[in-house]
Amino acid sequence: MINKGRINVRVQRRRAGSLSSLRARFHGRRDADGLREMLADAYAGGAPLAEDLPPYVLGLHAQVRHSTARLRSRTLAAHRALHIRIQSESVRVVNQYTERGEPTPAALARFGEWVAEWRSAASVCRQQAQQLADEANQLIACYWDAAWARARRGDQVGGRRPAGWLPGRITLDGTWAHLDDGLLSDRWYVPDAPGRDTDPSAVAQALHILDHQSARGRSDQTRHGDAPKGSRR
Template identity: 85%
Template structure:
């Protein structure tokens, strides 16, 4: 059980610089006395559950969740027009390729350019989110190193902190691994459920067409209707 009498802490703005590392080590040394049982169990080879993490660690985790959610919100807001354009054009792509079965490579290429722009923005957003997680984990390492060193001086634990032992380690959830989930916003903010792809949205179908359409070149003049079909502008 963690003694929380001396562990109350207000986590500052997340920055894995020199001063933040110093503060993390300070909190680790200060909290060590209240973490005796947790550290002793770690020395025996066990890891604490999330419910038993100290407030400093929980604060960092909450801060990363808040910051990554803001990143997503800003990405959607700053690319709102692009998002709407892809949504509307997806219907035209699906209609052209599945209903009319009249492929229009030029229009699909234009659609692919918009999707590529979105994927680039989503990739930057993901990289920034990963940076936040990495910086927080660096501070966690400083915190636990200091707590372990203080406990070792008091003969509460022995040896070095176990390699890879980082209670509260922060990882991005699975939605960050799929760049196109931002175009299917419900997948960003809710877990996937079995069967949800049985009736995919127009966007999901259009993205599938874009990623799997064979590059079949056509020679000669364009077929009648290519210039005036519903997918071209």
Template identity: 50%
Template sequence: MINSGRTGGSARRLRIGFLSAAVARGHGRRDALGLVDLLATAGDGPDPGDDRLPPYVLGIRAQLTRSTTRLRSRLLLGNRELVERIHAESVRVVTQYTVRGEPAPAALARFGRTVGDWRSSAAVCRSRAQGLVDEVNHLLACYWDAAWQRAGRELAGRGLADRVPELPERRPSGWLPGRAELDATWHRLDDGLLSDRWYVKDARGTNSYGPSDPGNAKGGHRLSGNTAPGTPAPAAPAAVEQALAILDSQATYGTPAAAGGGPSPRSGGR
């Protein structure tokens, strides 16, 4: 059963409640005149980079990072026993399928159940993190709307319209500098079982050993044809990574007898 302790704790505690929409609008009105040059370029190319964003926008994005990090840490803390069990079961699966070459449906089913439990908890946590992102983007919209309206009124009232491009009545709907998004690690739930994947990106932006290449689960990395002779092969992937590839592909590696008929004497009861 999924409970709040195993899915990142209560999202209510992590809400950026003190940064209300009213406060966001207040900051936008206060910063409006300093943002005129930025507002005048709305819709002309991509949104401005972080070096041009006002402190308010940078501040709530930093708060978002802190809040999602807390969600992730609570997910790991609440599921630490489950993760340990997944690591233990993965060794059994890899041993059966890659070392002994014998399918073990029962072992794979137990492993699949624990992985399914993890993925369910991680998916709930990701949904809560996405909720925080949506809240931050709502506050950003309030901020930029208020800045846009105040800047337009100030320019007209001070007679500066001839020196500064006139702003449209409303902010372009797709223009939201500082827009918040979940980073890619939140969309790869199984990376939580290999925590180094949160900080090291591979060339494809995905796991090196996922369902797209289940054959790699048999024996480690394959050297490409361009690899120089004598180059040592990279270290074999972790057991969890190999077991996940076996599980997701539903592949069975073993002798023809074991793969084509009933279970072997040693694998049927595992």
């Protein structure tokens, strides 16, 4: 059974509450005069480069990077024993299925249970990281709304802020794309390293065996389920 207490790794989050939103709007109003050219260019359809973003927005980026890295490290630390069991059992699975050619469903089922527990924990971790990014994006929107309103009041820009215009929008990087990469820790930090799949580790091979066997089992169940009644032997 999955231990929810172990999965729910807590980190201090920047909630986009009323106080944080007020601060974001304050910074936006304060910075509006220095953003006149950027806002005028946005009204004409342009968008600033990343290096031209204001310090407040860059600060939110830094906070999200720090918080998500901390979240990731705490998830790994909280599931250290599980990680070790998966590493150890993967060698046994690969040895039985690949080297000896003697499938052991019990060992694969045990390995699958531990992997499922890890995937649940990694999924929660990713959802929490996405929440951090979403909350920061709310503050970025408050910042630009306030800056635009102040600039419009001074006749520096006209109309409303263009829909979808949100310079500095925060998105999770590619290291969060695959839950199983946490079992191959180097992939969390160098997801696109050349040659990463040329010599797969025992864990990578065992995961392939697990998913392949699961897919085969579902396929067999589908065929049997569609077979006419009485045709099974």
